[in-house]
Amino acid sequence: xxxxxxxxQAIVLILLLSIIGVLGAVMLVSTGVxxxxxxxxxxxxxxxxxxxxxxxxxxxNYGAYMNRAMVGNEVAIGQxxxxxxxxxxxxxxxxxxxxxxxxxxxxPPPVGTALSAIVKGFASYIxxxxxxxGRVVYPLSEKVVIGLKGLNQAYSFSQQAMHLATLVxxxxxxxxVPKYNVxxxxxxxxxxxxxxxxxxxxxxSYYGDLLSLPVYQFVKHPSGSDPEMSRFAxxxxxxxxxxxxxxxxxxxPGENLIKDGLDTINDAIQSVTPxxxxxxxxxxxxxxxxxxxxxxxxxxxxxxxxxxxxxTGGWALSLMNVKMDMDYILDLGPLGEYGYAFGVELxxxxxRFGGTQLLYADAKExxxxxxxxxxxxxxxxxxxxxxxxxxxxxxxxxxxLPEVPYGAASAFAGIQKPNMANISANLSPHRDVLYGGLxxxxxxxxxxxxxxxxxxxxxPYRLAQGGYQMISELxxxxxxxxxxxxxxxxxxxxxxxxxRDKNEIFxxxxxxxxxxxxxxxxxxxxxxxxxxxYSSPDDLSVFSTQRAAAANGFNPYWDARLVDTSYLDRVSxxxxxxxxxxxxxxxxxxxxxxNKLLATFGSLFK
Numbered sequence: 001x002x003x004x005x006x007x008x009q010a011i012v013l014i015l016l017l018s019i020i021g022v023l024g025a026v027m028l029v030s031t032g033v034x035x036x037x038x039x040x041x042x043x044x045x046x047x048x049x050x051x052x053x054x055x056x057x058x059x060x061n062y063g064a065y066m067n068r069a070m071v072g073n074e075v076a077i078g079q080x081x082x083x084x085x086x087x088x089x090x091x092x093x094x095x096x097x098x099x100x101x102x103x104x105x106x107x108p109p110p111v112g113t114a115l116s117a118i119v120k121g122f123a124s125y126i127x128x129x130x131x132x133x134g135r136v137v138y139p140l141s142e143k144v145v146i147g148l149k150g151l152n153q154a155y156s157f158s159q160q161a162m163h164l165a166t167l168v169x170x171x172x173x174x175x176x177v178p179k180y181n182v183x184x185x186x187x188x189x190x191x192x193x194x195x196x197x198x199x200x201x202x203x204x205s206y207y208g209d210l211l212s213l214p215v216y217q218f219v220k221h222p223s224g225s226d227p228e229m230s231r232f233a234x235x236x237x238x239x240x241x242x243x244x245x246x247x248x249x250x251x252x253p254g255e256n257l258i259k260d261g262l263d264t265i266n267d268a269i270q271s272v273t274p275x276x277x278x279x280x281x282x283x284x285x286x287x288x289x290x291x292x293x294x295x296x297x298x299x300x301x302x303x304x305x306x307x308x309x310x311x312t313g314g315w316a317l318s319l320m321n322v323k324m325d326m327d328y329i330l331d332l333g334p335l336g337e338y339g340y341a342f343g344v345e346l347x348x349x350x351x352r353f354g355g356t357q358l359l360y361a362d363a364k365e366x367x368x369x370x371x372x373x374x375x376x377x378x379x380x381x382x383x384x385x386x387x388x389x390x391x392x393x394x395x396x397x398x399x400x401l402p403e404v405p406y407g408a409a410s411a412f413a414g415i416q417k418p419n420m421a422n423i424s425a426n427l428s429p430h431r432d433v434l435y436g437g438l439x440x441x442x443x444x445x446x447x448x449x450x451x452x453x454x455x456x457x458x459x460p461y462r463l464a465q466g467g468y469q470m471i472s473e474l475x476x477x478x479x480x481x482x483x484x485x486x487x488x489x490x491x492x493x494x495x496x497x498x499x500r501d502k503n504e505i506f507x508x509x510x511x512x513x514x515x516x517x518x519x520x521x522x523x524x525x526x527x528x529x530x531x532x533x534y535s536s537p538d539d540l541s542v543f544s545t546q547r548a549a550a551a552n553g554f555n556p557y558w559d560a561r562l563v564d565t566s567y568l569d570r571v572s573x574x575x576x577x578x579x580x581x582x583x584x585x586x587x588x589x590x591x592x593x594x595n596k597l598l599a600t601f602g603s604l605f606k
Contacts, residue, residue, distance in 0.1 A: 007379050038524055041500055044181035044189060046562055047527035049496040051173040051529045053530035053560035056206060056491070059166040060532065064556035066155045067232070070464040071554070073148040074358070075244065077461075078369050080141040082244045082356040084457055085371035087137045088409035089354070090130035092453045093375065096406035100377065145332075145413055147457045150466035153351040166529075167207050174199065178498055188501040190527060194576035195497030198489045205490035233367050233463060235554060246313025246355045246436030247373070249299035259297040261490040266296050293321035296580050301351070313436040314353035322346045329388060336390035346384040351376050351403065353444075355436030358463070361415060368414035374444025376403030405443040409453035414461040488566050492532040495569060497577050499523045527565055527573045535559040552580035 101119040104112050178189045192197065242248035250256045301316045327341030354373030361368050379401050386394040439445050448454075489495050501523055534551030535558070565573075 002279075034465075036502070038526070040182050041189070041498055041524050042526040042528065044178040045498045045526040046530075048174055048177045048498070049183050049494055049528040050532035050560060050562055051177050052170045052496075053492075053532050055166050055170045055173065056494075057532045057558040057560045057565070059162055060553070060558040061556040063159050063163045064553055064558070066159050067307075067554050068556075070152045070155050071232075071239050073152050073235050074464060075239050075241070076372075077145050077413060078236070078240055078244045078356050078358065080144045081369045081371045081457060082354075082412050083137050084141045084216035084455060085354065085356070085373045085409055085411035086247075087130060087133045087354075088411060088453055088455060089373040089407045090126060091134060092409050093130070093407040094123040094127040096404075097126065100404060100406060114245045142457050145461060149461050151580045156464055163207070168204070174496070177508050182500070189498060190500070192497045192499040192577040194573060195495075195499075195527075196270070198495040198497060202491060202494045229362070229367070229463070233360070236463075237358050238354070240558060242313075244356045247315070247353065248313050249297075252294055253300045255301065259299070262295045263296050266293060293323070295317070295319055297491075313349065314357065314438075317350040317352075319335050319348045319350055320346075321348070327386070337388040338390070339388050340386065341388075342383070342385040345381070347378075347380045347382075349378045349380070350406070351439055351441070351541065352380055352407075353436050353438040355438065359437065366414065367456075368412055369461070370410070370412050370415075372410040372438055372445075372448050373408070374405065374438050374441050374448060375407035376441050376444050377406050378403045393427070402442055403441060405441075406446055408444040408447040409455075410448050410451075411455050411457060413457045414459070414463075416454055419570050488529070488569055492533075493563070494530060495527060495529045497525070497527045497573055499525045499577060523578075525573065527569060527577070529563050529565045529569060530560060531563045532558055532560055 010578040097119055101116040101123065104116040104119060106112060107115065174191065182189050232344045249259075251259065253260060296318045297315060298318070301314050323345040325341070326345035327339070327343075328338040329337055329341060331337050345450065352373070352375045354371070356369065356371035358367050359370050360366075380398065381401075382396065384394060384396040386392055440446075440590075534555070536551075536555075537557065
């Protein structure tokens with residue numbers, strides 16, 4: 001009987017343990033579901049931030065490609081202006097050459113008559129060829145300038161359209177990506193109030209040009225006087241080819257057919273040149289016979305040179321070089337040399353200089369293409385004498401005569417009345433040498449400044465409104481020291497704050513008293529942060545310059561990545577998104593941070 005009454009004692013314990021076990025299982029399931037939902041929400045926040053940054057990186061890359069295309073088109077416009085100015089100068093040459101031919105008639109015949117006939121024949125040849133070239137170059141240049149200008153305007157419009165489309169697509173990503181990254185109950189996932197605030201700060205910075213908020217204009221829309229447009233114009237100038245920049249040509253054999261042909265003629269003349277002296281052992285007797293050097297072409301003879309001082313640009317055509325020497329020198333070895341020597345030389349050359357530049361016109365507050373070309377006939381007499389009595393004394397005399405102009409012209413795009421009178425003729429050591437050193441030829445430059453033979457290709461021309469995207473490097477936002485309004489929320493960063501309601505299964509695990517799960521009574525929340533950054537190519541050796549290493553609006557190497565949230569981001573999310581008070585030790589820092597934010601925010605509306 002006693003053992004029978006003692007049976008079933010374990011049932012009470014089993015019932016208690018079963019209740020605890022069931023509650024524990026429910027709590028475990030609730031915790032698992034909570035963790036799963038939290039991970040889904042965090043993944044949704046990460047995916048949203050990254051998606052928006054990818055769209056903006058593509059926007060920057062598209063802008064960079066369009067900027068490059070517009071730079072190429074602007075260089076092509078500069079080439080057309082260069083060709084126009086070059087042919088216009090050729091057309092001006094016959095009038096100057098005929099004037100030179102008339103002056104040669106003053107030389108007694110038959111020399112003067114023969115030289116005058118040669119110059120007039122050359123002038124007739126230039127007139128025929130330049131007119132033929134002008135019939136092709138003039139209308140072609142004008143149409144190409146207008147066509148490329150329209151194409152650049154279309155490119156600029158496409159940049160704006162892409163920028164606006166990015167705003168639409170990013171707004172769609174913010175709305176749709178969080179829902180598609182949550183398997184169930186998609187409708188309860190949304191931006192928190194803190195998330196809307198952070199998104200507004202980002203959109204205000206990246207799309208400030210569309211929203212007309214100057215304080216947030218990190219993405220520029222340049223005008224004619226905008227420093228970003230000045231940068232765009234400098235890139236265009238730096239991208240000019242050699243002919244456009246300073247009318248360069250090549251001295252290498254096989255690359256310049258005119259030079260190769262003249263060198264062949266000159267070699268043939270030199271092969272029949274009579275001897276100029278007789279060597280009789282210790283005595284050298286000169287033969288007074290002229291030595292004539294035929295025509296030759298030398299490229300890149302600009303005395304002004306480039307930034308390193310190396311001559312570059314322009315060319316010199318040596319028409320004739322006549323030299324006559326007479327010497328009688330007795331060499332007595334240790335006793336010295338005795339005798340005399342003298343000689344005269346006359347060099348006649350035709351020099352051409354010119355260049356094309358994109359210049360800022362103060363009156364129009366815009367950039368215009370300006371080209372100038374000039375040619376001058378140079379006559380340089382020189383002589384030397386040498387007297388030897390034991391030791392030799394020698395002296396060389398060269399007379400520099402002003403060049404005789406035989407061609408000058410200029411061409412523009414974007415200005416109604418071409419006028420170069422206010423352009424400085426001073427030589428400059430900078431990289432933008434004024435018209436390839438043409439200002440050093442005083443006579444042709446004076447003719448060009450008068451506006452003679454000047455032509456405007458396209459009055460409505462305007463430098464492409466390129467660089468719609470930020471041309472310089474995007475602002476680096478990392479700390480309070482940059483004095484930006486809202487740290488870490490503006491472009492190139494974006495912060496996404498999401499919340500969602502708890503799953504209904506959480507209610508089964510809710511307890512009261514000391515076992516109450518506080519987190520289950522609040523909405524789930526997550527924050528994520530992404531950044532648009534510049535990723536330079538790994539192998540810069542494949543590029544001709546190191547410009548690819550620089551972050552700017554001309555290099556399409558922008559990418560997106562997730563970044564860690566800052567301490568301020570996390571504290572702000574806890575307070576405004578989850579409604580939780582930080583630990584006591586962090587309260588003072590948080591209050592100070594937000595006071596600074598509120599003060600800065602208030603200053604924007606003063």
